[in-house]
Amino acid sequence: MTFREPQGGAQETTDQPVPVADTGTEQAGLDPQQDPGQQRPEAAESSARRVLRDVLSGSALLSVLAVVVSLLIGGVLIAVTNPQVITASGYFFARPGDTIVAAVQAVGSAYGSLFRGGLIDFSAVGFVAGIQPLLRSLGFATPLIAAGLGIAIGFRTGLFNIGGQGQILIGGALAGWVGFTLPLPGALHLVAALVGGLVGGALWAAIPGVLKARTGAHEVIVTIMLNYIAFYFIDYLLGTPVLQAPGSNSPVSAPTPTSAQLPQLFGSPVNLGFPLVVLLVLAAAYLLDRSSLGFKLRAVGENPSAARTAGIDVKRMTIAAMVISGVFVGFAGAYQVLGQTTSGFSNAFDAGIGFNAITVALLGRSRPWGVFWAGLLFGVFQNGGYTMQAANAVDLNVVSVVQSLIVLFIAAPPLVRAIFRLPAPRGARA
Template sequence: MPVAETGREPQGLEPGQDPQQQRPERPAEHGARRVLREILSGSALLSVLAVVVSLVIGAILIAVTNPAVIQASGYFFARPGDTVSAVLNAVGGAYGSLFRGGLIDFSAVGFWAGIQPLLRSLGFATPLIAAGLGIAIGFRAGLFNIGGQGQILIGGAVAGWIGFSLPLPGPLHLIAALVGGLLGGALWAAIPGVLKARTGAHEVIVTIMLNYIAFYLLDYFLNTPVLQAPGSNTPVSAPTAPDAVLPQLFGSPVNLGFPLVVLLVLAAAYLLDRSSLGFKLRAVGENASAARTAGIDVKRMTIAAMVISGVFVGFAGAYQVLGQTTSGFSTAFDAGIGFNAITVALLGRSKPWGVFWAGLLFGVFQNGGYTMQAANAVDLNVVSVVQSLIVLFIAAPPLVRAIFRLPAPKGARA
């Protein structure tokens, strides 16, 4: 009711103070959560533009390091067309090789031969998608799971041990090895979840430290009879038994892991968008205090989010180990997937199908990068630079908006 009608000043106001000046202050939001929310709330357009800007910078890097471009630039003012032609040839040749090596080779004879690069890229993308889903679930719950490497190592080690040591019949052996990998990743992720819920320990610090512990723990067991191949003098395990290996599909480079990861995408989409558990996880990620007020057990949801995240990441570790029979595994089978999965989750805006397409993109980058290096003598690290730039631009939406002169979202502060 207006002041003039009551003759009384509203509570909490000094005499003569304008009621419009009294506004309830929102509680200060944790900086990391605020940044994460801004990243995840960005549009798909920002993700696409981040990739475009990264590819443009990658093209500049390819051009300035190309020998033909360097030579032509020496007489640029005399014949500028030679420099332009050299730049176009260098960039076009490199990205053309990336496309042929990662997607479709139009020079191949026959449709089946032409899509072999895409099928190989699916193999690279499978563990990235699985691990990216796990990281994304943590993000949606407001948790920074940086322990993908450790969870992959533990999950893969458990799956590998079951794969070469337990004499189980037929498909049961493969199922047991896969389940062991999921449980190994879940157990390793549960540790920071419990510490976060019970003691308030920051999950970023704990998961990073657990990466080192997992690496050196695996290295230790690979030098003992627990994991080391009998008679071997190197820290390598015994090969996976043939009946515990993910079978190839129709004689292609794609194995059973890819359809399984598609099922994981569907499961993650159902969990986050249609289940009550997913609603609680998202509520905690949006505002833990409000979720607690609404009766949600925030501590329990924190542990659940980390465990579920570890299950998905553990599948990536199991895939890395159970996808081959020619040799055992060492401490290197993570292959950087644990950290690349963070990029995949960010690029996919932590949405299951967004993570799927982001994983496919990075699978194409990794597979096509080898062709680009072989055909054009372009350093493979250029692909890593492009991936790193994608992370940079995804993590800085205002920078992308400034480059393309896009308007700020409604309600955003200047």
């Protein structure tokens, strides 16, 4: 800031800058001449990126502790809604031990059923029968892992891809259309249907990528709106000859031919989709950690301005990240359709996977193998939850509450550190 001589010319002037007290507006991304209550879009964008970096920079220990706290709170919900606990609490002050015992038994029985239904049933006869729950859990986990990888790639690039539902619907619908429309021989039919799913997911994810790169449209808003568009678009096509089964009056597609179905492995509940998703994990790990493209994506996610200064085309990387993300999510859609053996698909085959994949990506800290183990955990929750509901009359929504709590604690690392009295990371600000 400089003082200029008034037109009268009587006052002495100086061209030396005058120190001004730092008000923090520059660090906050605000224009000093602007109303402090009005924040620029660039500042909001950088704040969102900082929050995303804080969440993804947490340790694996924090993820484990977040799951532990969520299970503990879920146990409290199971206990307070259990009929035996409610009955015993009526005379709590006379015999408090009865309430405590009933609560422990209710929680232990519920989580025991969750374990037996999702991992290993020790009451079954034989090893193969005992691991059937785990094999079924792998089937639930496969689309979660694939979609979680896609969301994680977006996160690592600083993009919030909330459009998993729409990308699954478009990818799965295109895979199903290829499956029951194109008469191809043998394994070529399955390959073509899978490619159709990948292409469908990529194309639907490319739309918000292009809009963000070319116009600055926020990907969260665009992807959420595209979810609705995809849902109603598929719903419309299921009422037309494009997707509707011939001769049917219901909004259901024709069943996928056997040649385009994902084959079961050795007669188990696991089909070819699980080995393929393991390959996707390896591909994502190589892409993000070993390839030059992955380095550029991560650089854009860390600091777009620095990446642009280093010669990286940020707009091109934004589009590439969304397309690659859509490819992985599209595989989840193809799995949902091509894994069915008896009937066609409706407009609800996404089964909430698009949104659960966000939780999986956050729990896995957007690292490919972290996403893999997080997807397995959620597969166990989903499969074992049905057993817990049937054996203990526990509402299946308790599992959803636990999953939601995991997101809450993953998004609030300081809260987890405070609960377990863990030290703050070195260099963290107060």
